[in-house]
Amino acid sequence: MxxxxxxxxxxxxxxxxxxxxxxxxxxxxxxxxxxxxxxxxxxxTPQIALDAVKNNNIEVLAYSRTEGTEEYRTKIAAYYEKQSVLVSAEDIIVTTGGSEALSFGMGAIADSGDEIIIPEPFYANYNGFATAAGLNVIPVVSDIADNFALPPIEDFEKKITTKTKAILICNPGNPTGYLYSKDEIKKLAALVKKHDLFLVADEVYREFAYDGKEHYSILQEEGIESHAIVVDSVSKRYSMCGARIGCLVSKNPDIIKTVMKFAQARLSPPTYAQIASEAALETPQxxxxxxxxxxxxxxxxxxxxxxxxxxxxxxxxxxxxxxxxxxxxxxxxxxxxxxxxxxxxxxxxxxxxxxxxxxxxxxxxxxxxxxxxxxxxxxxxxxxxxxxxxxxxxxx
CATH class of the missing domain: 3.90.1150.10 (Aspartate Aminotransferase, domain 1)
Structure with a gap:
């Protein structure tokens, strides 16, 4: 056999x-x-998103652009601007869910045998994405006694080797629900600049911040534009898990150019789901x-x-x-x-x-x-x- x-x-x-x-x-x-x-x-799911699919008059369900439709990406950029994140449509590649964005991102920044540091516990599929990319996950332990706050930055630095390519966080966190503070993000930003690493942030739960706290994106942090990669998705934000639409966002043109090559291999993200996701951006506050x-x-x-x-x-x-x-x-x-x-x-x-x-x-x-x-x-x-x-x- x-x-x-x-x-x-x-x-x-x-x-x-x-x-x-x-x-x-x-x-x-x-x-x-x-x-x-x-x-x-x-x-x-917001009715406006469901109606956009139900009421469209498409006669040929064609491929979209590999990076997603220009109209949708332009509206995503406008959405980010409301979140105090300034990016353009050219900084965004629409993906088949946040999962594909993570997979493409790992493929773009690391070779087989390289390492990615992740505070644990973390979303279990990160292990799968890393394995598929030939990456080794290097964990940094966070503690339930500290509510799973960011571990001391020294713990991250101890793990950095010549094979380290990136630090990956989920903010707010799955499975912990922990929301990293602005100060914690700044500490990570300083670390990736010091060691010339990428900082990848899975921000799919951005809207879900409680107790008067506000989400602080790594894309709001100045000085790490070439280091920062954000993974996003409509799944949780609009209760649209089945749409399988996400995106990868970075101001680093080399990242976007490289991710685009991975995206071309799968042709395009799903057209109907992009229609629904574009409409979902009009969901009222x-x-x-x-x-x-x-x-x-x-x-x-x-x-x-x-x-x-x-x-x-x-x-x-x-x-x-x-x-x-x-x-x-x-x-x-x-x-x-x-x-x-x-x-x-x-x-x-x-x-x-x-x-x-x-x-x-x-x-x-x-x-x-x-x-x-x-x-x-x-x-x-x-x-x-x-x-x-x-x-x-x-x-x-």
């Missing part, structure tokens, strides 16, 4: 989706599975105000309910819609599987994402889980009640 590539064998499985078969089996047994494991918002208010309420309820549970430690997210909880179990993977296979409370159980898969350092996060608060408050409260009783049963 022909052998699978070493790269294929080393590609990590998704820690979010590997429990899906157990969840499906539970549902077949009549168990109601409450999903806390995946960041699929339940907020309605009232939509975001209502969404933020809803998520803040959900976060507050979730955190307060989790803090009532014995021996559970939870970080308080300042953005996005995730939190990390530390549970009184030795192995969250086994506990998560047990919840689906062997436990239910009045015919219901929960599906959680074990956090070990969000770490690159072996052994870290074994007793932690990521919870996505993308459910209505009554479901969240029910889910935490199930978790509390499940923990008592499991320990017993």
């Amino acid at each position: 022909p052998s699978i590539s070493k790269k294929g064998q080393s590609m990590p499985e998704s820690p979010i989706r590997k429990l899906v078969p157990f969840a499906e089996d539970a549902k077949k047994r009549g168990i109601d599975v409450i999903h806390l494991n995946i960041g699929q918002p339940d907020i309605k 009232s939509y975001f105000d209502a969404v933020i208010e809803e998520y803040v309420g959900r976060r507050n309820l979730l955190i307060s309910e989790l803090e009532k549970l014995d021996d559970v430690i939870v970080a308080r997210p300042q953005g996005a819609f995730y939190c990390i909880a530390q549970l009184p179990v030795k192995d969250a993977d086994k506990f998560a599987q047990w919840l689906l296979e062997d436990f239910n409370l009045d015919g219901a159980t929960i599906m959680i994402a074990p956090a070990a898969g969000f770490y690159a350092t072996e052994g870290l996060g074994k007793n932690q889980v990521r919870i996505a608060y993308v459910l209505e408050k009554d479901q969240l409260k029910k889910a935490v009640n199930i978790l509390g009783i499940a923990l008592k049963t499991y320990k017993g």
Whole structure:
């Protein structure tokens, strides 16, 4: 039998989706599975975006330009200007989701065997993108005791070698919900300038900033224009995960020119989805105000309910819609599987994402889980009640 590539064998499985078969089996047994494991918002997609697809009169669904339509990219630049980020349409390449932007970005800045430094825990697919690009992920540990704040800058500097090409952050963070401060971004900016590295920021949760805090983009930081690469997406902002539209943004013309070559190999981003995404840019501020208010309420309820549970430690997210909880179990993977296979409370159980898969350092996060608060408050409260009783049963 022909052998699978070493790269294929080393590609990590998704820690979010590997429990899906157990969840499906539970549902077949009549168990109601409450999903806390995946960041699929339940907020309605803006009607203006859906109507743009429904009401268009396209007769030939043709390729768009490789970098995305000029009209859409011009409107994206106008959107960024409202966020105090000054870029032009030429600084933007539209991609098939933020995932493709990350993949193209890594391919553009690094060769096989190079290194990228990422504070952990981090979005699990960063491991997959890095593996596909032949990059080695070098983790810097952040701590639940510090609410997963940026680790000391000295910890990053210790990890820098001749093979280091970039530092990658997610701001606000998935899976932690931590929002990096302006001061923390400035420290990273100074570091990448000192060592001539790229700073890649996954900013797909930009709008989701709470408690009066404001998101500060690396593109707002002067003096790192040639170092800064931003990855963005419509998925969470407009609850349009299925559109698969994102973008890569950089003022470095060599980055844009190189990413363009990767983009040409896949021809163009999807046309209908660009139409919907362009229309979504006209979404009124009232939509975001209502969404933020809803998520803040959900976060507050979730955190307060989790803090009532014995021996559970939870970080308080300042953005996005995730939190990390530390549970009184030795192995969250086994506990998560047990919840689906062997436990239910009045015919219901929960599906959680074990956090070990969000770490690159072996052994870290074994007793932690990521919870996505993308459910209505009554479901969240029910889910935490199930978790509390499940923990008592499991320990017993």
